[in-house]
């Protein structure tokens with residue numbers, strides 16, 4: 001537990017509780033339960049960020065207001081695990097007492113798995129609600145309502161399966177809807193430039209935006225687009241031409257091809273705009289989540305533009321240009337592959353500046369259902385996963401070659417044994433043609449049989465030649481990927497890695513500066 005806890009139940013009790021009998025409509029006096037298992041700690045001061053619980057409280061306030069209530073007590077178990085049966089969560093225990101004693105009319109919480117992660121705890125909560133059907137118990141996400149039988153069943157399930165995919169799908173969907181308003185918002189304001197608030201295209205902006213994406217795909221530069229827009233009278237809020245980085249964001253934003261995106265506000269503020277593909281929201285099968293607005297271009301057209309921009313960026317990098325003054329030119333090798341070891345949410349890529357240098361890292365986001373509990377610097381992690389990938393790829397190729405080789409060799413052996421049979425059969429046929437033969441056949445019959453056998457022999461010999469050539473080919477060709485890997489763009493590398501790696505589960509970094517491979521668990525795509 002943290003030492004600075006301004007919002008604990010203990011010091012929130014000073015708020016007056018309404019005990020006047022039935023002066024309808026009474027405002028519900030609710031508690032808010034907040035928890036994150038592992039809060040970020042400032043490496044220097046050791047202070048907890050409290051960002052997760054602060055966000056939870058904000059959402060709880062909004063929900064309480066929707067329920068015609070107000071939050072009079074805050075139960076705060078920040079930085080405390082709920083899945084460890086040996087840990088007593090002080091404020092959770094206090095919450096149960098207060099619910100039982102009727103000190104509060106109920107409580108609200110972010111999601112079931114914040115309140116309970118063990119069946120036992122979930123059952124304790126349910127018992128209290130079963131005994132008192134007037135109590136309010138509602139979750140911000142997940143649809144849990146503890147005052148109903150169904151709601152309690154769902155609560156137990158969500159609590160116990162908190163780390164399991166099934167529940168995170170539901171939450172991701174709920175969150176996707178919640179974030180709809182934020183999604184796609186760029187520097188021009190609330191609505192995405194080119195759409196109205198109902199997701200319909202607005203001309204001439206939509207057409208200009210679409211043309212820009214197609215033009216980039218055809219090789220136009222971002223500066224050209226910037227000039228085109230200025231010429232068309234498109235200006236920024238300050239009346240000046242639209243910023244370079246805004247142009248990039250508009251071109252690379254996933255919403256262009258109908259994909260949903262998420263953008264944690266914290267990572268937006270003061271930072272360069274994100275690289276579009278990095279903020280695509282994926283479902284648990286790894287497919288992009290589709291939004292409800294009219295799309296501007298097809299995914300193919302979108303990726304074509306992205307590809308061109310990424311190639312340019314990589315070319316610039318090789319020439320030693322950092323692209324620093326052109327933010328937005330950034331992509332991450334493991335985007336969409338990493339998952340939080342605590343909550344299974346996909347990690348997002350970001351960068352922070354340390355001593356004037358951009359240091360990229362991956363973190364479990366606080367939005368998009370993340371627990372915010374894991375932050376890992378990118379370099380070592382990428383290097384490690386890339387190395388393992390290449391190793392696995394080489395092994396796979398070797399295995400394939402061996403397997404193909406074995407099949408071919410088997411086929412050759414079969415063909416060869418048939419060939420020697422054929423020679424014998426031809427001899428036999430020739431023998432039966434002779435007058436002294438036992439089961440004599442006519443010369444015409446014999447010639448027919450022989451030509452059939454000869455035809456078969458010809459086919460088999462051809463087959464053997466083909467198969468042998470194939471084996472040799474397998475033996476000689478080392479796959480292009482291994483040779484060309486270093487020249488691949490990050491985007492292409494990521495694409496290839498996704499074929500073998502399903503996901504990488506990342507645990508919290510161990511203490512100390514050394515990279516610990518045990519904190520990284522790779523889920524490989526199973527063959528066949």
Ligand SMILES: [Zn+2]
Pocket residue numbers: 340341342343344345364365370371372373374
């Ligand atoms: Zn997490």
